[in-house]
Amino acid sequence: MRWRLAVLALIAAMPCAAQRAPNGRPYRSQPLVASTYTADPAAHVFGGRIYVYASHDVRGPPLSDEPPFQNSEGNSFRMTDFVVLSMDRPGGPVTLHTNILDIKDVPWASRQMWAPDAAFRDGTYYLYFPAKDRTGAFRIGVATSASPTGPFAARPQPIKGSYSIDPAAFVDDDGAAYLYFGGLNGGQLQKWANGAFDPDGPASDSRGKRDRAFMPMVARLTPDMLEFAEPPREAVIVDEKGKPLLAGDEARRFFEGSWMNKVGSDYVLTYSTGTSHLLVHAVGKSPYGPFTYKGVVLKPVEGWTTHGSVIRFDGRWWLFYADSQLSGGQTPLRNVKLTELFLDGGTIRPVDPFGR
Numbered sequence: 001m002r003w004r005l006a007v008l009a010l011i012a013a014m015p016c017a018a019q020r021a022p023n024g025r026p027y028r029s030q031p032l033v034a035s036t037y038t039a040d041p042a043a044h045v046f047g048g049r050i051y052v053y054a055s056h057d058v059r060g061p062p063l064s065d066e067p068p069f070q071n072s073e074g075n076s077f078r079m080t081d082f083v084v085l086s087m088d089r090p091g092g093p094v095t096l097h098t099n100i101l102d103i104k105d106v107p108w109a110s111r112q113m114w115a116p117d118a119a120f121r122d123g124t125y126y127l128y129f130p131a132k133d134r135t136g137a138f139r140i141g142v143a144t145s146a147s148p149t150g151p152f153a154a155r156p157q158p159i160k161g162s163y164s165i166d167p168a169a170f171v172d173d174d175g176a177a178y179l180y181f182g183g184l185n186g187g188q189l190q191k192w193a194n195g196a197f198d199p200d201g202p203a204s205d206s207r208g209k210r211d212r213a214f215m216p217m218v219a220r221l222t223p224d225m226l227e228f229a230e231p232p233r234e235a236v237i238v239d240e241k242g243k244p245l246l247a248g249d250e251a252r253r254f255f256e257g258s259w260m261n262k263v264g265s266d267y268v269l270t271y272s273t274g275t276s277h278l279l280v281h282a283v284g285k286s287p288y289g290p291f292t293y294k295g296v297v298l299k300p301v302e303g304w305t306t307h308g309s310v311i312r313f314d315g316r317w318w319l320f321y322a323d324s325q326l327s328g329g330q331t332p333l334r335n336v337k338l339t340e341l342f343l344d345g346g347t348i349r350p351v352d353p354f355g356r
Contacts, residue, residue, distance in 0.1 A: 012032045019139035025354035029256050031326055031335035032094045033082045033087050039334035040115030040307040046148045052085040052320055053118045067134040073203050074186025076332040082116050084149050090338055091238050098221060100150030101127060101143050107156045110134045115307055119169035126225045127152045128167035137197045138188050140167050142226055161228050164189045170260035177221040179288050183256030189214050207250025216258040218288060236290040237282050252293050257307040269296055272305055279308045296350040304331040310341060316340040338355055
């Protein structure tokens with residue numbers, strides 16, 4: 001009897017997925033897991049199986065703004081650990097691997113472990129993650145494991161020279177590995193505009209509409225995958241005339257969530273635009289760019305914004321993203337989804353998260 005009551009209590013505590021959005025339209029896809037909240041999916045294929053590294057949204061009041069966090073942002077996003085969703089194929093049964101790394105096991109981190117990513121080399125899996133240090137600045141850490149599902153052991157210090165959020169690892173055909181990163185507003189990229197962290201810097205992007213937009217950052221990693229091999233540089237995104245995008249171009253300019261794929265000889269950079277709630281892509285001929293803006297990948301989802309990743313599996317392309325279906329539109333409580341992605345002559349066909 002006690003066992004039965006415990007099971008019923010667990011089911012009652014689980015998020016419940018509505019079949020239609022507040023706009024009355026059916027959702028294109030359903031959450032991969034409904035027993036907890038997941039976000040910021042970073043999908044990879046390791047050993048023929050799909051692994052999706054995700055942040056773990058939790059309920060609770062926003063974090064306080066007491067020093068040294070008095071000028072921090074994004075306090076509604078309180079995540080303190082990571083999870084992995086694994087499956088043998090898109091649409092197959094999903095296994096949830098919980099607490100693969102907890103903030104209490106990261107010596108330098110104080111709070112808010114946001115969107116992670118992973119890579120594999122020579123028998124070791126690498127987990128890259130942002131967290132705030134004890135001064136209130138986001139840094140990027142790395143943890144290692146012999147298993148794609150962890151547990152991961154964090155290094156005692158963040159990557160030297162790292163800052164901001166949303167690390168995305170990319171290994172090129174020649175074996176060179178790169179880390180893309182950066183995010184505005186709560187991601188603090190604007191607080192590094194002068195080359196050093198300014199805790200009293202603007203809370204959001206304060207550049208004028210005709211000023212050059214902030215760009216994602218990129219740095220090649222050392223062969224051991226643990227440090228930057230060079231100072232980070234901008235991965236410049238340009239328009240069809242080759243001009244860097246402007247801060248006022250909110251439908252195209254970078255906000256957060258970099259992701260890199262190589263398609264033939266093209267480097268395809270995917271990213272979120274923030275205030276215009278789009279996932280878009282740009283294409284270049286080098287992992288450093290410049291990247292020419294090409295178009296929309298995902299139209300606005302339920303919730304403030306999304307954070308996506310793209311993989312190729314068994315000859316087809318798949319988009320992983322997040323919305324707020326399970327929580328009824330509460331942005332800090334999200335759920336990971338996937339849908340097939342179609343490329344038409346090298347151009348990505350935009351995905352509508354509602355309908356079919």
